[in-house]
Amino acid sequence: MCTLHRTCHLRRERLQNGRSKEHRLLMGQPDIKREPVKTSIQESEAFLPQHTPEERYRMQSKPLGICLIIDCVGNDTGILRDTFTSLGYEVQSFLYLSVGDIINVLRKVARMPQHQDYDSFVCVLVSRGGSQSVFGVDETHSGFPLDHIRRLFMGDVCPSLLGKPKIFFIQNYVVSEGQLEDSSFLEVDGPSVKNVESKARQPGACTIHREADFFWSLCKADVSLLKRPSTSSSLYLQCLCEKLGRERKCSLLELHIELNSKVYDWNSRVSAKKRYYVWLQHTLRKKLILSCT
Template structure:
């Protein structure tokens, strides 16, 4: 027996003292240490680590500390909690911070909340097996296998926690992200993607915070099991589904909480729910209004444009669904002259809404076009577009930073299926809820949207075809998550 090995009777004694949940946590913590034993039980894993000289009494003490079995620290290892904490503060840790974070989150979730997470994840991983009694850690392992979750890829579960209103857990993740971004990669043990962990005889070549590609800076250390990098490696586009990007002068800042106000005005009533859930999941403060007439919509737009909270947000989203024509929307009015779409845009330019100066303003419009012979023009609307004055020193044009996506379809589509949602908005929501597509810049997302809409048109009759127009004055790249 070498000096770093742990006596077998200690491993046996500890394993006998742990309950099923504690064993699951410890197995999860060890996944990166013995990737070829991903499906083994705890005793086999600890024995294998011991034989490979990867397990020391100090490492065993760390595992007990992570599952909060401080009584076993004292009784079996004759070690105090404070002693372990002091060691972890000054020495290389056995367990990656990512796995520690997941175990901490697991301990803070109720069974009902785990069930809710499993249900929400059906949108992102429909083929994932969702057993009713599946634990949070088991869900994470499944998501790792699909490359949907990794140490540097936590947006998906962050969005899910937002949906179940666990802001405390989001803060834990954000703290981890911040600490990971400023700490040296040399301080972290190796992370192994869970898909790789399920493969036999896998040679460990992956650096920390990385799930599947090699880098020329990777250096194999003495026993071939530990690695270090000069710089963190980013996932490839093929693996992550996203275009790698950093915060820079050519990218809009999208870090505020919330990301911005999302205003939804749905005068048809079929799309509000899915849009609200989608943009709330992206981090927006969503405000929904249904069945407004023209005057009510005018007052709503004026009020929202004057909100001071825009100053603390990084973007703004406005979604409108209504009958209309090519230049106006009609809301719920039967006698109408229409509300000019161009005026809606002007409410949120910098001269009317100074809090949005230099920030991206996204508009998604679904118009159900009424034929000209069915339109009435019997009402007038007094529009107040005046806003605060801003400094004459501003150099950003007032009309800059606008993204305008306008979809039109004949109103007969709505008349044939009165409760059907807009195909355009449904596709938009699907793309933004997809963890891969969501990481593309907004122009690339809209290109995917174009494809879906025009693919539909190839099989639709002339009166059922959607017409999609994009106009924008964006000055930078826009990602919903930077």
């Protein structure tokens, strides 16, 4: 067979095979070589998991909550009051308290019924103290443990704040151990923190842990800073107020990272006695922005 005839023959075979395949499809016969139909991404996107926005704490109440300011040094009350008032908080400030008065104020505020109508709580405490306690204005240097402050607002002791953010900013000017006349913790009249907790703790169906939703920012600095006339205010609190005032849409965790950066920059340029040391502990379960706007 010549080349021309062979080519024509092959073309006829291909045409017949194509018609035979088409005939089988029209007659409903399966075609074993048929590939499954592939759906494009756009056509199937309805079945993909949808993006879930990051959950945030509700911050809509008016006011947003109580902001308790206890300033036993007296240098930062004004700027703190202005900052948290502008954020939408009801500010209650106290100056130059003894340790006993600090405890009484904290307990009184923890029992306030208004918390049930508010979305958050803020406490700012400025005081001289030891490494793990605050002294207030007491010259005996007896201290109240910092851990006990937090316990007064835990979910089982203060149920009206359960599930809501509880934010603490503490500036502690630490007195060296050699300067302490009496380093023992102060015992105050009335039930101890442990007794209050044991009475308040009741079994229930609530699944939120008693220590959840805390933001605990603690800054320590040497007490000698208070003796320098050129450094009347706390660098830590100044940076905090500046950030809260300018960056209201920023989450508190992101804001605190920027605050740390400023403090580290300051520390790199000054002597050890002038440095600030910031510690952050938190048990937040959601994104927290300290503003209702």
